[in-house]
Amino acid sequence: xxxxxxxxxxxxxxxxxxxxxxxxxxxxxxxxxxxxxxxxxxxxxxxxxxxxxxxxxxxxxxxxxxxxxxxxxxxxxxxxxxxxxxxxxxxxxxxxxxxxxxxxxxxxxxxxxxxxxxxxxxxxxxxxxxxxxxxxxxxxxxxxxxxxxxxxxxxxxxxxxxxxxxxxxxxxxxxxxxxxxxxxxxxxxxxxxxxxxxxxxxxxxxxxxxxxxxxxxxxxxxxxxxxxxxxxxxxxxxxxxxxxxxxxxxxxxxxxxxxxxxxxxxxxxxxxxxxxxxxxxxxxxxxxxxxxxxxxxxxxxxxxxxxxxxxxxxxxxxxxxxxxxxxxxxxxxxxxxxxxxxxxxxxxxxxxxxxxxxxxxxxxxxxxxxxxxxxxxxxxxxxxxxxxxxxxxxxxxxxxxxxxxxxxxxxxxxxxxxxxxx
Amino acid sequence: xxxxxxxxxxxxxxxxxxxxxxxxxxxxxxxxxxxxxxxxxxxxxxxxxxxxxxxxxxxxxxxxxxxxxxxxxxxxxxxxxxxxxxxxxxxxxxxxxxxxxxxxxxxxxxxxxxxxxxxxxxxxxxxxxxxxxxxxxxxxxxxxxxxxxxxxxxxxxxxxxxxxxxxxxxxxxxxxxxxxxxxxxxxxxxxxxxxxxxxxxxxxxxxxxxxxxxxxxxxxxxxxxxxxxxxxxxxxxxxxxxxxxxxxxxxxxxxxxxxxxxxxxxxxxxxxxxxxxxxxxxxxxxxxxxxxxxxxxxxxxxxxxxxxxxxxxxxxxxxxxx
Numbered sequence: 001x002x003x004x005x006x007x008x009x010x011x012x013x014x015x016x017x018x019x020x021x022x023x024x025x026x027x028x029x030x031x032x033x034x035x036x037x038x039x040x041x042x043x044x045x046x047x048x049x050x051x052x053x054x055x056x057x058x059x060x061x062x063x064x065x066x067x068x069x070x071x072x073x074x075x076x077x078x079x080x081x082x083x084x085x086x087x088x089x090x091x092x093x094x095x096x097x098x099x100x101x102x103x104x105x106x107x108x109x110x111x112x113x114x115x116x117x118x119x120x121x122x123x124x125x126x127x128x129x130x131x132x133x134x135x136x137x138x139x140x141x142x143x144x145x146x147x148x149x150x151x152x153x154x155x156x157x158x159x160x161x162x163x164x165x166x167x168x169x170x171x172x173x174x175x176x177x178x179x180x181x182x183x184x185x186x187x188x189x190x191x192x193x194x195x196x197x198x199x200x201x202x203x204x205x206x207x208x209x210x211x212x213x214x215x216x217x218x219x220x221x222x223x224x225x226x227x228x229x230x231x232x233x234x235x236x237x238x239x240x241x242x243x244x245x246x247x248x249x250x251x252x253x254x255x256x257x258x259x260x261x262x263x264x265x266x267x268x269x270x271x272x273x274x275x276x277x278x279x280x281x282x283x284x285x286x287x288x289x290x291x292x293x294x295x296x297x298x299x300x301x302x303x304x305x306x307x308x309x310x311x312x313x314x315x316x317x318x319x320x321x322x323x324x325x326x327x328x329x330x331x332x333x334x335x336x337x338x339x340x341x342x343x344x345x346x347x348x349x350x351x352x353x354x355x356x357x358x359x360x361x362x363x364x365x366x367x368x369x370x371x372x373x374x375x376x377x378x379x380x381x382x383x384x385x386x387x388x389x390x391x392x393x394x395x396x397x398x399x400x401x402x403x404x405x406x407x408x409x410x411x412x413x414x415x416x417x418x419x420x421x422x
Numbered sequence: 423x424x425x426x427x428x429x430x431x432x433x434x435x436x437x438x439x440x441x442x443x444x445x446x447x448x449x450x451x452x453x454x455x456x457x458x459x460x461x462x463x464x465x466x467x468x469x470x471x472x473x474x475x476x477x478x479x480x481x482x483x484x485x486x487x488x489x490x491x492x493x494x495x496x497x498x499x500x501x502x503x504x505x506x507x508x509x510x511x512x513x514x515x516x517x518x519x520x521x522x523x524x525x526x527x528x529x530x531x532x533x534x535x536x537x538x539x540x541x542x543x544x545x546x547x548x549x550x551x552x553x554x555x556x557x558x559x560x561x562x563x564x565x566x567x568x569x570x571x572x573x574x575x576x577x578x579x580x581x582x583x584x585x586x587x588x589x590x591x592x593x594x595x596x597x598x599x600x601x602x603x604x605x606x607x608x609x610x611x612x613x614x615x616x617x618x619x620x621x622x623x624x625x626x627x628x629x630x631x632x633x634x635x636x637x638x639x640x641x642x643x644x645x646x647x648x649x650x651x652x653x654x655x656x657x658x659x660x661x662x663x664x665x666x667x668x669x670x671x672x673x674x675x676x677x678x679x680x681x682x683x684x685x686x687x688x689x690x691x692x693x694x695x696x697x698x699x700x701x702x703x704x705x706x707x708x709x710x711x712x713x714x715x716x717x718x719x720x721x722x723x724x725x726x727x728x729x730x731x732x733x734x735x736x737x738x739x740x741x742x743x744x
Contacts, residue, residue, distance in 0.1 A: 218461070332708075
């Protein structure tokens with residue numbers, strides 16, 4: 001039976017899962033501390049002694065696609081001889097159904113002499129609010145009463161609605177794979193398929209996969225389809241790469257250096273062009289490129305006109321106006337009468353606005369939790385909480401410290417953090 | 423019913439019939455030859471051959487059994503989370519018919535599927551990979567969740583080049599016993615910008631006016647101004663007799679029944695092709711943008727068009743570009 005290569009070359013053993021040693025140590029340490037597992041497995045992999053790992057009720061593997069979350073659990077089950085009971089987003093996961101499937105799975109005796117059972121709730125961030133009603137609560141209940149290992153996977157476990165799940169689980173983050181590791185796997189597959197693959201070609205596939213091994217293997221299969229036995233850089237150039245992503249630095253450079261209006265405008269057709277990001281970057285880079293006040297003012301005038309159109313579009317939902325906004329933001333910033341001759345290299349700094357937002361991300365997340373809690377309890381909108389209630393609460397908290405303590409208890413957020421939010 | 427529409431009647435049935443897209447065809451042929459392939463994601467603007475390629479691939483893989491081995495769900499089908507969990511899953515888990523190596527699920531306009539429905543697809547694509555492959559078609563790649571992108575080979579479809587569109591339109595016109603001028607082909611391309619389906623529709627609409635298709639008949643049929651006429655009008659507006667240009671535009675709207683917004687859009691395209699210094703083009707774009715916005719907000723169309731033309735003329739005169 002013809003299998004896609006991602007399935008054909010899916011790691012079978014724990015050791016085969018590449019570039020996730022830290023996650024493997026944590027997972028193995030947890031399994032070996034709380035459940036039965038083969039001695040040699042524990043000797044090799046159970047390297048962690050942290051209390052939070054050993055005491056965790058369940059493990060939640062988090063990370064981007066294609067880094068081995070699901071594969072790691074399948075490999076673990078195979079390695080320690082456990083039967084895997086898996087429920088993923090393609091299954092109905094209402095409270096009733098979850099309890100029925102997991103309950104039945106745990107009650108029934110294992111065939112083939114499995115040493116135990118392991119439950120995998122794959123893609124928990126794919127739980128559907130309506131169709132999987134009560135699913136999240138049921139998973140929490142199953143975890144709290146379970147005598148068997150329960151593991152979950154998610155791309156984004158930091159969604160506020162998964163907070164109760166995070167509270168009773170150990171979150172283990174899997175990282176994007178390094179380019180070297182991806183190349184190494186691709187090289188092994190080429191050898192296995194009897195194909196001669198240029199190092200540079202494999203590196204190109206790895207680079208454009210952005211650390212997603214599954215994507216890289218898929219792409220390799222495409223390039224070597226039909227039983228081809230060679231792969232060169234030219235083959236890849238001809239077909240095009242997975243993520244012909246232009247960084248914002250490259251986009252800006254192309255805009256400022258464009259010699260024609262159409263050339264600048266065409267940048268918006270690039271699949272990786274994100275106009276909202278572009279506006280932030282352009283706002284801060286115009287003075288870096290255009291030092292003369294005359295040129296700078298024309299560039300800002302056009303960017304501000306473009307921004308005005310974006311505002312109109314958002315207000316009226318007249319998206320047919322977007323091309324004008326992009327023309328002004330790209331062609332307008334690029335084509336200026338008194339434009340100076342640009343140096344060969346321009347140092348575009350990372351926008352301060354984005355740096356500040358990144359630094360305050362955690363605080364903003366905590367603030368969102370607080371706002372959500374207040375909105376629900378006070379029966380008002382979130383925007384009303386932000387504009388009115390937070391201020392009132394801040395004043396009240398100054399005169400009564402118990403208020404902060406009560407909020408801290410209710411939200412599970414440090415009292416000092418709450419004070420800074422108010 | 424499908425014979426009624428030329429874009430369906432002339433939809434290619436084999437790789438050889440597909441115009442352009444040589445590199446994509448070469449890849450897909452290799453998949454057919456090897457009897458194996460990963461899941462695929464075709465993305466790109468409408469009318470660039472995504473659906474056609476997916477159906478051609480199905481025919482080439484399965485021959486006469488292509489319908490039995492293919493589940494095609496498009497935007498008109500219900501494709502919520504339940505359909506994915508039930509219908510798609512059911513189809514994916516059963517064995518292929520005949521000697522086919524695997525079955526095929528084609529999800530058209532996948533970028534319009536809800537995020538939840540896409541989530542439900544993730545593990546189905548892996549668990550039933552032994553006997554089913556998925557081809558997802560999307561206009562915007564941003565509408566496809568990252569985990570699905572990761573599970574597919576992404577193939578980009580770009581707007582078709584002018585020559586490819588012209589060749590196909592000529593072939594259809596010949597078959598339908600219609601004569602089409604080069605100007606008419608240019609006008610159709612101008613209107614459809616590399617979208618083959620719209621181009622064929624435009625040809626079919628224009629053909630209802632008679633057996634000879636000219637630029638004028640295309641413009642009339644599509645409710646647009648003849649590009650040549652509009653260029654002459656702009657020439658008058660910017661370099662010669664403004665009154666004559668205004669009368670022409672009045673005629674387009676009142677006698678020709680062409681919408682003011684359509685004229686503004688064409689004006690936008692044509693004005694940016696003017697032979698003027700590049701630094702003036704953003705100013706021209708802004709003038710037209712303001713007129714477009716004003717019309718959308720209820721302003722009088724003709725007044726806005728005249729105003730825009732007058733401002734552009736003043737701009738060009740002021741900068742001595744005419």
